[in-house]
Amino acid sequence: MMQMPLDDLRKLSDDTLLLMFAGGDEYAAGALNARLTPVVLAHAYRLLGDRAEAEDIAQEAMLKLWRVAPEWRMGEAKVTTWLYRVVANACTDRLRKRRTIDIDSVAEPEDGAPSAADRIQDRSRAEALQEALGQLPDRQRQAVVLRHIEGLSNPEIAQIMDLKVEAVESLTARGKRALKAVLEGRKDELGYDDD
Amino acid sequence: MNWGMMMTDHKHVDDTMLDEMFAAARADAPEPDAALLARVLEDAADVQAGFATASVPRAPRRARGSGFFDMIGGWTGLGGLVAASSFGLWLGMSSMPGLTDTFGLPGYESAAALESLGDDYEYLAALGEF
Numbered sequence: 001m002m003q004m005p006l007d008d009l010r011k012l013s014d015d016t017l018l019l020m021f022a023g024g025d026e027y028a029a030g031a032l033n034a035r036l037t038p039v040v041l042a043h044a045y046r047l048l049g050d051r052a053e054a055e056d057i058a059q060e061a062m063l064k065l066w067r068v069a070p071e072w073r074m075g076e077a078k079v080t081t082w083l084y085r086v087v088a089n090a091c092t093d094r095l096r097k098r099r100t101i102d103i104d105s106v107a108e109p110e111d112g113a114p115s116a117a118d119r120i121q122d123r124s125r126a127e128a129l130q131e132a133l134g135q136l137p138d139r140q141r142q143a144v145v146l147r148h149i150e151g152l153s154n155p156e157i158a159q160i161m162d163l164k165v166e167a168v169e170s171l172t173a174r175g176k177r178a179l180k181a182v183l184e185g186r187k188d189e190l191g192y193d194d195d
Numbered sequence: 196m197n198w199g200m201m202m203t204d205h206k207h208v209d210d211t212m213l214d215e216m217f218a219a220a221r222a223d224a225p226e227p228d229a230a231l232l233a234r235v236l237e238d239a240a241d242v243q244a245g246f247a248t249a250s251v252p253r254a255p256r257r258a259r260g261s262g263f264f265d266m267i268g269g270w271t272g273l274g275g276l277v278a279a280s281s282f283g284l285w286l287g288m289s290s291m292p293g294l295t296d297t298f299g300l301p302g303y304e305s306a307a308a309l310e311s312l313g314d315d316y317e318y319l320a321a322l323g324e325f
Contacts, residue, residue: 029236029239062238062239063238066242125215149220183213190216
């Protein structure tokens, strides 16, 4: 099979590259890896708050992508939409197991005053937000991350989360309110003073 | 001046602050290290190798003795060979003395018996027995 130069591969869509991968192109996987592994890693990290676990999920999600390649139907769904969904499902499983293990050892955070926040000093705003995201219910966290950090549209989030657009809007609104409440106690620490 | 509004703006986390934090989180996205990228690529190569194995048509296995079968011209050739062999066998068997009845043809013993009938032969032949 004739191979394309790497620069040309970078211009191709995700699903075109995936079909090329399925057809045996040896460079398509490299292009998809460089493009999509950062996306799935970042999303998994934002949902889990743990780098090592996020790496496992990212590898697992990409492996599923490689395996699904021969059955992929061009134009039916965005590859990233499918991947966000795979990552979210895998993270939900991890979080469920984590809760089962830690349920007796970790105290529930009090409203508006997360215990974790009190223990951590001089964290960046991004890290503080990550901490705060960890306090949200899974679905709220997923919706907020997809909308406000990944920058996806509500219809796309609705597709990923298998919800109606109105339900997504409601989840993100409640998620933002909850984040504000959680971050309230860390305003000074994050450089937002009262003056 | 609306002091109440100012107090609200300063005392609570608002949308602007939250948007700044979202932007900070976007900028702070974890980057995959070389080891993770290598693992993902290794998985891809393994999976892709599986596609190649599945799509390459395997040469059909040849049954034992199929070379001889082909050499004689397949089923048609085999039919001809059987017919020719049967005819040869029939010729061979039918010319052997003493085995005449096997194939319904008169042999040496039958001829000798007929000769011993003498005149009776003419009689029996006239009755249609032979």
